[in-house]
Amino acid sequence: MNHKQTAKEVLELVGGEKNVKQVTHCMTRLRFNLYDESKANKEQLQSTDGVMGVNQSGGQYHVIIGNDVSNVYRALIADSGLSADVKTSDAEEATKQNVISKLFDFISGVFTPILPAIAGAGMIKGLLALMLTFQWISDKSSTYTILTAIGDGAFYFLPILLAVSVAKKIGTNQYIAAAIAAAVLHPQLTALLGAGNTEFLGLPVIAVVYSSSVIPILLTIWLGSYVERFAEKYSPKSLKIILVPTVTLLAVVPIMLVGVGPIGAILGNGLSGGIDLLFKHAGILAGLLIGGFMSPLIITGMHYALIPIMINNITLNGFDYIMPMMFVANMAQAGAAFGVFLRSRNKTFKSLAMSTSITALMGITEPAMYGVNMRLKKPFIAALIGAATGGVFMSIFKVKAYVMSGSAGIPGIPAFIGPTFVYSIIGLVIGFVVATIMTLILGFKDVPVKEGTKAEKPEEKKDSTVVQNELVQSPLEGQLKPLNQVNDATFSNEIMGKGVAIVPAVGRVVAPFNGKVETIFQTKHAIGLKSDQGIELLIHVGIDTVKLGGKYFTSHVQTGDLVKAGDVLVEFDLKGIQEEGFDVTTPVIITNTNDYAQVDAMTDGVITEKETLLTVRVEENEEGIYNDTIRKNIS
Missing domain, CATH: 2.70.70.10 (Glucose Permease (Domain IIA))
Structure with missing residues (x-):
């Protein structure tokens, strides 16, 4: 490889030096932060000598070089006016993000760490529903009560989990945040709010159920971070360990009860109610749009914005309409990759398509989406059509997910156990089959077979x-x-x-x-x-x-x-x-x-x-x- 020539061509194809905010490298790839990613020529980059592939992730444009990446990077820096300096902190990077990027980064950073706990608890709830359906357990038994507590615990005390995660994300004390959430979940306070006509220092306290809530605690801990930093700044060093948590708790908990909590509850209820109305009164349109465009949302990272809405829907209503759309989108990606397997004549690529189809069925769609369907373009369109078709069917029969699932694939199917379970399975099958058929109908430009590759050589005699x-x-x-x-x-x-x-x-x-x-x-x-x-x-x-x-x-x-x-x-x-x-x-x-x-x-x-x-x-x-x-x- 000619490192200088590769560096020159790569820089030109990402839009030139003026389009590069910053370039760094890791063990295998050049990582570009570009002003305008649309100026990068992905197709020509992928065919450039020395470039193994291109990927867009986390707001960066990755050009995969392999073992020679450090040599190409040095050549790129030496022959351009770009700096070899790197960012020193995530906080510095965050200041350069736009508002939407900051929001998605915040949501993903808060919910990703707690998803395993929610998903695990949700699966237990799903399995418990299955056991009840087949009468493997009695709802009067102590075993049922214990399993219910295990499944419900993470959801009931969700505000505490969220408080800790938010505090960690924004850099404030996680234990003070947990104490704030614990205060509003205290049994005596819950009983007081339930009785009505509550006031604090003459200010009315609106009755809000904080168990299992999402938005009120997100807003509260974000606001509380400013109170904590204020107390940290003006407290004497010798008294900080006492004054900071005391001031923060005394100020933030009442603010949550009097103002932020009710506002957050209204927002959460409004979002859940809006989604419910959309699927009840415009179900076909909702299934068509949300199902069909779920994969592009996942590619852009915008699906993270749906996570708090889904959790809020399940905790408030006991079910959610959005999660089935994620499942059917994944099944459609699997179906499109399977269609590529059936049609492609490249033995190596057929193997890749089949393996990625299987992983997509398990809920891991990136290999199928990036490595097969988007690479060939038309199969990705077929996947969108399949997802939209399955989404319409699910919306017609109002398919619901009753628990949060850790996998939007076959392992997560217990999330659908309930009155609409059969329709959920049919909808998933429709998404897969339609995507497969549309891939075969639309066709695609097959990956060419390289002459002389081992995969295409006739087998030699064993002896x-x-x-x-x-x-x-x-x-x-x-x-x-x-x-x-x-x-x-x-x-x-x-x-x-x-x-x-x-x-x-x-x-x-x-x-x-x-x-x-x-x-x-x-x-x-x-x-x-x-x-x-x-x-x-x-x-x-x-x-x-x-x-x-x-x-x-x-x-x-x-x-x-x-x-x-x-x-x-x-x-x-x-x-x-x-x-x-x-x-x-x-x-x-x-x-x-x-x-x-x-x-x-x-x-x-x-x-x-x-x-x-x-x-x-x-x-x-x-x-x-x-x-x-x-x-x-x-x-």
């Missing part, structure tokens, strides 16, 4: 080759995960190469073979290695963890160091990374996959350090001569 295996040990201890289930299209679509992912149980990365540290990124979240036999391996701890800027990571090696299998390379604070809201799934990739005949990976179960993770197969002919590419890599 003409001797297969040599080279082993890669596991660099981490944890749960194995197929690469196509990783929530990053660069890895899930195998743009960087074949491999596997590990959800780590211990915050440590060890050397998987004897070799050399080729690259360790300055933020220490990713490391590139080369074995003594020529295997090039990328270990990328977490998804988008480059944004942490090295926080929680400790490196024990440097670029150029020689390592032995089992040597500790990097240690990281697993809990700290997760509490920041980052996915810790760690892809382990053979970046020079094309140099080998086959890469086999363990993809299921639990693995420990030094167990065999990957088997790299090198073919040798009868005379014992390696092919030129492999000979070059192991010399």
Whole structure:
């Protein structure tokens, strides 16, 4: 690769130097912040020599380069007027976002950390409803009561969960926030509000039910952050630990009861009532628009704005109409990818389409959406048509979700258990089937088959080759995960190469073979290695963890160091990374996959350090001569 030429072409195709606010890089990709992303030519970028792919995520334009990214980055900086300086904090970045971006960032940052608790509780409620339906349990039994408490607990005390999450997001004391929420959920106060005619220091207190509410606590903790900072600023240092929480609690809880809480409740009730009216009186239109446009909303990140509305609908009404639209949109993406599988003549791409269709059925749509449907364009349109059709059917029969689901796919179907359950299943099937059929009808420009690729070569006789295996040990201890289930299209679509992912149980990365540290990124979240036999391996701890800027990571090696299998390379604070809201799934990739005949990976179960993770197969002919590419890599 000519690094200077690649850098020059990439800069031109993202809209030129004047269109770039900032450019940084991580282990595999250039990360551009562009003034106008529409000026970037995605198609030409994808066909540029040295560019593996393009992805837009988190307000950034990613140009995937691979192992040579640092060289291309240096060439780009050297031959342009762009600065190599990087942002120093998320707060600084936030100040440069527009209001809409800030809102979506706030909502996603608040709700993402608590979704596992809500989803888990919701699934328990769904399973409990299933058990009641089939009379596997009596609603009079103590077991039922305990399971109900487990399922309802996260929802009843939702304001406390939200208070902690909001405080963490905006940088105020999480425990003071929790105390504010706990105060308004106190049984005596709840009883007082229920009795009516309540006042505080002569001011009327409107009766509001705060259990399971969403918007009142969001507004209150946001407002309370200003009170807390005011108290922090003007309190004497020696008394801050007492005065700050005292002032904050005494000021914010009454403000919530008298003003903010009722306003938030009105807003929440209005949103839920509006959605209810929309589906009751304009159901077909609602299903058509929300179902059909759900996937574009997910692409832009705007779906995060729907999460508090869905939670509020379920806690207020006991059901939600929006979540079924998310399910049917995912089923349609799966159906479109399946249609590509049926029609494509490229064996490699057929395999990708089938695997991504399956993961989309499980509720993970990014691989199908970015790697297959949007890449071919018409299948994505087919998916929108399928989702709109399924959405219309669901709206006609007023399909409802009765609990929050952790997966908008087959595992989350218990969320629909109730009077409209059968219609929900039919609607999902319609979304999948229509998207499949429309993909076959609309067609698409197939991915061309590259001449001379291994996938298209006729099989050689088994007795003409001797297969040599080279082993890669596991660099981490944890749960194995197929690469196509990783929530990053660069890895899930195998743009960087074949491999596997590990959800780590211990915050440590060890050397998987004897070799050399080729690259360790300055933020220490990713490391590139080369074995003594020529295997090039990328270990990328977490998804988008480059944004942490090295926080929680400790490196024990440097670029150029020689390592032995089992040597500790990097240690990281697993809990700290997760509490920041980052996915810790760690892809382990053979970046020079094309140099080998086959890469086999363990993809299921639990693995420990030094167990065999990957088997790299090198073919040798009868005379014992390696092919030129492999000979070059192991010399």
